[in-house]
Amino acid sequence: MEHIISLFVRSIFADNMIFAFFLGMCSFLAVSKNVKTALGLGVAVTFVLLVTLPVDYLLQVDILGPDCLVKGVDLSYLSFILFIAVIAGITQIVEMAVEKFSPSLYSALGIFLPLIAVNCAIMGASLFMQQRVTMDHASTQAITNVWDSIAYAVGSGIGWTLAIVSLAAVREKMAYSNVPKPLRGLGITFITVGLMALAFQCFTSLNI
Amino acid sequence: MSTLFSKENKEAFTKPLNLDNPIAVQVLGICSSLAVTSQLKPALVMGISVAIITAFSNLVISLIRNTIPNRVRIIVQLVVVAALVTIVSMFLKAYLYDVSVQLSVYVGLIITNCILMGRLEAFAMNHTPWASFLDGLGNGFGYAIILAIVGAIREILGAGSILGFQILPQGLYDAGYMNNGMMVMPAMALILLGCVIWVHRSINKEEKK
Numbered sequence: 001m002e003h004i005i006s007l008f009v010r011s012i013f014a015d016n017m018i019f020a021f022f023l024g025m026c027s028f029l030a031v032s033k034n035v036k037t038a039l040g041l042g043v044a045v046t047f048v049l050l051v052t053l054p055v056d057y058l059l060q061v062d063i064l065g066p067d068c069l070v071k072g073v074d075l076s077y078l079s080f081i082l083f084i085a086v087i088a089g090i091t092q093i094v095e096m097a098v099e100k101f102s103p104s105l106y107s108a109l110g111i112f113l114p115l116i117a118v119n120c121a122i123m124g125a126s127l128f129m130q131q132r133v134t135m136d137h138a139s140t141q142a143i144t145n146v147w148d149s150i151a152y153a154v155g156s157g158i159g160w161t162l163a164i165v166s167l168a169a170v171r172e173k174m175a176y177s178n179v180p181k182p183l184r185g186l187g188i189t190f191i192t193v194g195l196m197a198l199a200f201q202c203f204t205s206l207n208i
Numbered sequence: 209m210s211t212l213f214s215k216e217n218k219e220a221f222t223k224p225l226n227l228d229n230p231i232a233v234q235v236l237g238i239c240s241s242l243a244v245t246s247q248l249k250p251a252l253v254m255g256i257s258v259a260i261i262t263a264f265s266n267l268v269i270s271l272i273r274n275t276i277p278n279r280v281r282i283i284v285q286l287v288v289v290a291a292l293v294t295i296v297s298m299f300l301k302a303y304l305y306d307v308s309v310q311l312s313v314y315v316g317l318i319i320t321n322c323i324l325m326g327r328l329e330a331f332a333m334n335h336t337p338w339a340s341f342l343d344g345l346g347n348g349f350g351y352a353i354i355l356a357i358v359g360a361i362r363e364i365l366g367a368g369s370i371l372g373f374q375i376l377p378q379g380l381y382d383a384g385y386m387n388n389g390m391m392v393m394p395a396m397a398l399i400l401l402g403c404v405i406w407v408h409r410s411i412n413k414e415e416k417k
Binding site: 024122127130 | 289298399406
């Protein structure tokens with residue numbers, strides 16, 4: 001239990017998807033113009049992470065790892081193709097399910113859902129999970145069972161949401177400030193994110 | 209031969225290098241560009257890998273563009289890209305092991321690099337194979353240029369070297385100069401990239417005038 005809580009908190013703050021690993025930057029920059037849509041995308045990303053990561057974990061442990069299917073065969077070189085297929089497939093299913101059962105949520109998230117398949121945060125979380133599976137079990141970062149992978153998925157998703165919502169809030173206020181012309185838009189956003197990342201750097205020494 | 213290097217084809221290659229740069233103008237593929245630029249060498253390797261993958265995935269998708277059903281095209285594109293990335297990743301592990309360890313998961317993340325999907329959707333789906341190949345190559349190198357600039361600045365300021373060779377003389381350190389440890393931290397990559405875009409935009413604005 002302790003391990004899961006530590007994994008969860010660390011993935012929100014110290015191993016924040018955006019500020020520590022720069023994952024999911026494209027949609028992070030494109031959709032952070034106002035808080036409401038940013039929150040919607042954050043929730044959608046968290047949800048897709050929550051569904052895909054345990055599936056990818058089970059695939060990695062039961063099928064792709066060394067000696068899983070056939071003795072002496074290590075299939076982990078197939079992981080890129082398999083993970084991305086799982087992510088793309090699940091995003092499609094989630095999209096259809098949301099459309100069927102909750103049309104209001106679908107119209108709120110609509111355009112973002114298909115884009116999540118190519119969000120680096122999802123693929124990145126799967127690849128980091130793959131690295132962490134092979135880690136020493138005593139390490140606080142190790143993922144040793146399905147519950148760990150779920151905690152990591154939810155933590156990463158919340159961390160990503162936190163980052164995009166706070167950037168959106170800053171950008172809403174920044175609309176009123178006088179930024180040098182060539183720096184407007186993308187340039188100043190990068191510098192803002194850089195300063196936010198510096199602030200988040202203080203969490204790296206967090207020990208729990 | 210003349211049609212192979214017609215004006216449009218040339219433009220497909222040269223435009224993304226500067227005026228239509230994927231990072232500075234189209235804002236694609238930011239994720240991986242930041243994490244791998246703390247030194248010049250991984251930045252270069254990453255840039256070249258991405259250029260090769262964009263070129264060939266554009267080529268493949270453009271060849272089969274008329275046979276892909278519209279509804280499942282994203283999955284088809286992803287699978288083609290993932291196969292190419294797997295090949296590149298295995299090649300790096302075999303011939304450039306130390307760099308591939310440094311790049312770690314970011315090689316795999318080329319799959320979800322927005323440059324690839326962006327160019328596949330916007331260009332390869334409705335252009336001929338040769339033009340798509342050039343467009344992919346151009347976008348890949350446009351990406352590599354920015355990566356190399358940021359990587360070089362960070363390595364000089366952060367470690368005083370380029371490609372691992374010490375550039376700043378020892379005398380400078382004796383006189384009290386110190387490497388800037390901030391430059392190696394991830395946050396500075398963002399700020400530097402912001403500055404690169406700033407310079408790029410102000411230069412291009414002057415050219416237009």
